[in-house]
Amino acid sequence: MEALILEPSLYTVKAILILDNDGDRLFAKYYDDTYPSIKEQKTFEKNIFNKTHRTDSEIALLEGLTVVYKSSIDLYFYVIGSSYENELMLMAVLNCLFDSLSQMLRKNVEK
Numbered sequence: 001m002e003a004l005i006l007e008p009s010l011y012t013v014k015a016i017l018i019l020d021n022d023g024d025r026l027f028a029k030y031y032d033d034t035y036p037s038i039k040e041q042k043t044f045e046k047n048i049f050n051k052t053h054r055t056d057s058e059i060a061l062l063e064g065l066t067v068v069y070k071s072s073i074d075l076y077f078y079v080i081g082s083s084y085e086n087e088l089m090l091m092a093v094l095n096c097l098f099d100s101l102s103q104m105l106r107k108n109v110e111k
Helices: 002-006 038-052 087-104
Strands: 015-020 025-030 059-062 065-072 075-082
Touching: 015 038, 025 038, 038 059, 038 065, 038 075, 065 087, 075 087
Parallel strands: none
Antiparallel strands: 015 025, 015 075, 059 065, 065 075
């Protein structure tokens, strides 16, 4: 198990999610088979939303995964990685995603 953890990988991000202020999916891309079915994915997304929509922190641990997130007017952006993943790397991916969307939409990032 330790050899697997220490082995370098390009698969840092397990999923990227964008949810609205009700916790409904607007965009979701899963990069592995942690949650293979749509039903499991939606359940996971509801769990993440319920845990994070009331807090002001940027990092959460849920179901053995590291979740970094940011909220905009009525949207929640999530980048999910494994529990041993570097939070700063996941936050860099989240900031890049948010800044790119913000620039494309001329700072009007909302539903």
